[in-house]
Amino acid sequence: MDTSQLRHHLNTEYARLRSVLPVDGDLAAIRVPSCPDWSLDDLVRHVGEVYFHKVDCIRLNARPTQEPDLSGLSSVQILERGFAAVSEVFDVRAPQDPAWTWFAPDQSVGFWIRRMAHETAIHRLDAELAVHDPSGIDAALAEDGLDEVLATMLVADIEPHEYEIGRPPVEVRTEHRSWFVHFEPEALRVSDRGEAATVIRGGAADLELWLYNRGSGDDLTFSGDLVGMGVLKDLMTEATQ
Template sequence: MTPPLTHDRYCEEIAHQVGQLRTVVTSGADLSSAVPTTPDWSLEQLARHTGGALRWAGVLVRTGAEEDVPEDRVPGFDGPGAWGDPGALDAWLAESGELVVGALREAGPDAKVWSWSGIDNAGFWARRMTHEVTVHRADATLAAGLPYEVAPEVAADAVDEWLEIVEWAQRTLPDDAVHELRGPRRTIHLHATDAGAGNRAEWLIELGEEGVSWRHGHEKATVALRGPLTSVLLAFYRRLPLDAPGVDVLGDRKLLESWLERATFG
């Protein structure tokens, strides 16, 4: 499937999202506080994970890697030496963003680069890192009690990418929990109630004997998840509870809960 955003747009969004994450880091929030949506991490660990992922992808793209690159071969992967220093963490995140965006812009979307997905080009990494930092920035803002907003076209594409990753897991990982969703035909409808993303803001996910498939569209379903697009994105990524204000679940809630439990990165 061809991503709906251009390579330049993904690069711009990575830079924007890194800037927004840096704002959280320097907001005065307690860097040692636990992140509710990723409870194994503190806010600082979350920021370091995100910056490290950006640096790793930057090395892959800059070197035209033909295979995975170990983390210990990524300069500065672990972050600044001093913990609890928002200034040092901010500077490191800024550099992390500059490194990956610079590598992606120089390479262009069609440059050959290894990926775990089988889409072996820099364009894959531009899209993947956009949504990596977009969702983890949501983790950070929710932990810090700050408002979260994301451009509608980016939010809609993040849902698309998640569904494509589920399909990838279904094709390539025989032991993945997504296979537990096979069975009689059932459907999940995601419906963004704001109009910012147009007809790309509705999804119909089919679960059947052959597995998972999906398409954009408005159809009656076994269960529907409705709300503003940002809320639908966060609930679908398990960053908001299904009973959060503004989020509505209509129909078979247990089916949606089963999906959220089993449709993961693998």
């Protein structure tokens, strides 16, 4: 998915997130079922702080060492100002411009455009679940989200000591695409082909929500070595928390 499409989705997902927040009411009193330790106030503050953090990653082209002073601001104000700030920096920087990221192969502004689109989509759903008004994730965005969460987040976060080296690959398959997770000595590797012992099939949105622990998996099909399913789910929980 190109960056113009990702910007469109980021804007759409943010607008939906902002629109579901109660105008009147204590956000701190509303629990987020998909993030049991958080209130809706915590969730909103988190997303806003993430936006500010990415602004610094881009402007400094280095890992930020200081947090912005957001004292005196409500969680909604932090969200709104954070989104305005990250949107402004995305407007003035080209996707190929340099930016510090935690993923060594991609040190670009485009990396953060993609990351913020998916971060916002997942947390938009969290907010909807908190106010009992959930809606789906766009299929094309979810397909790209699967690629990001498997080939970027999972690979970057999981170390070889956290899995059994040499165990058979696990395949995640949508109607249009497959991802094979290989358990190699140096690191996890994700490719578009392989001989999988475990196959997990489903719609892109259902698969993405299951990998992010936002879906039950009831609409997915599992075949082969079901131990591999649990292995992948445990690794994904570690990579996305």
